[in-house]
Amino acid sequence: QVQLVESGGGLVQAGGSLRLSCVASGRTSSIDTVGWFRRAPGKEREFVAAITWRGGFTYYTNSVKGRFTISRDNAKNTAYLQMNSLTPEDTAVYYCAADTTWRGYLPSRVQEYVYWGQGTQVTVSS
Secondary structure (H helix, E strand, C coil): EEEEECCCEEECCCCCEEEEEEEEEEEEHHHCEEEEECCCCCCCCCCEEEEEEECCCCEEEEHCCEEEEEEEEHCEEEEEEEEECCCHHEEEEEEEEEEEECCCCCCHHHHHHECCCEEEEEECCC
């Protein structure tokens, strides 16, 4: 089992920045990829970014490329999502998730991730 706890959400003005953290505990050696997803009001949960736990390879959805950066600190069992140039469209609950299967590609579908955090709210005001 892997437990994930997100933090770092909050209220920020458009153009501002936030850094989300996701601390993993439990059987962290089983993690292959950590992903960030978000769910905006009235919308489905969508993929934001992913990083391989060992190699650090990254993948982003187009709407956040150049603004968001995913990273990880293996010594701290923590993944981060640095979010810059935030817009009101980025308002959502942000979730981190862990995939324990090696796939040969970076997963971006909800069903590919086994473990999920409880989410952290990000609100961007205009």
